[in-house]
Amino acid sequence: MKLVRFQHRSGGKRMGWVEGSVVHDLTAATQGEIVSLQDLIVKAQWEGASIAEVVEKVIKGGGSKADLYSWEDLDRPPAHGAAYLVRPIDPPEIWAAGVTYERSRRARTAESKVANIYDLVYEAKRPEIFFKDSGIRTSGPNEPVGIRSDSTWMVPEPELGLVLGSNLEIVGYTIGNDMSSRDIEGENPLYLPQAKIFAGCCAIGPSIVLTDEVKDPYNLTITCRIWRSGNVAFEGQTSTSKFKRKFDELVSYLGRDNVIQPGTVLLTGTCIVPPDQFSLQEGDAVEITIDPIGTLRNPVKRSG
DSSP: OEEEEEEOTTSSEEEEEEETTEEEEHHHHTTTSOOSHHHHHHHHHHHTOOHHHHHHHHHHTTGGGSOEEEHHHHSSOOOTTSOEEEOSOOOSOEEEEESOSHHHHHHHHHHOSSTHHHHHHHHSSSOEEEEEESSTTEEOTTSOEEEOTTOSOEEOOEEEEEEEOTTSOEEEEEEEEEOEEHHHHHHOGGGHHHHHOSTTOEEEEEEEEEGGGOSOTTSOEEEEEEEETTEEEEEEEEEGGGOSSOHHHHHHHHTTTOOOOTTOEEEOOOOOOOOTTOOOOTTOEEEEEETTTEEEEEEEEEOO
């Protein structure tokens, strides 16, 4: 099952479930009871059911007659007086894992003045996990992502995102764009927070696909395209089959001696790295596709 969130024409955000190219208004179907994924997580826990079962119950109860929207109409830049997609969840926190693919290790080693530190992380039992955002710097579909004004080497990092439930269980998957300054991180690993956390440093969306819909999360194709002046300036593709670790392993380390609220998103690392001579520019657009989640599109703007 695929879930989205959208801005309603009359104001306020609503949840929806996707059926083909049609989006059903879940908030309207539940008379305003469910307006976020966190509401679904709590309701599912209260009823001793899965999130999918809760939504199915709404559908069977006549929810399929709820207001309908076209995916094509919703997947567009925000506009006053129009309905449009927003972040599928307002996460209390976003965390990210690094050096989880061989390609990422090679890229980090090449950029860094302390190269062997990334080899040690890649081979270590403990993964690299770092804080990314509390949600205030994270964009949704068709909203801008940022590039730092003091960086000369900015890249997107296309990643599969894990959406966590009340007990650290993985309830769904989304797409994440972990924007990163390679020159700042490469200068000194201790500069990682500055390389990773800034205005527009992340994007998630366009939907959340529940876990029961994904047969094998270790066999998903990830594609990234960067558009510049109407042309594809970079294109790369990979598969989660190249993932070094297990998702449950990352979640386990994230939850150690930590307070993780339901709806937290954990980005799992990237395997698509543009050439060393490539850097994002203002006016570019980043597209990341993971089936069956969809395509996350974001224009690029300077943060400063």
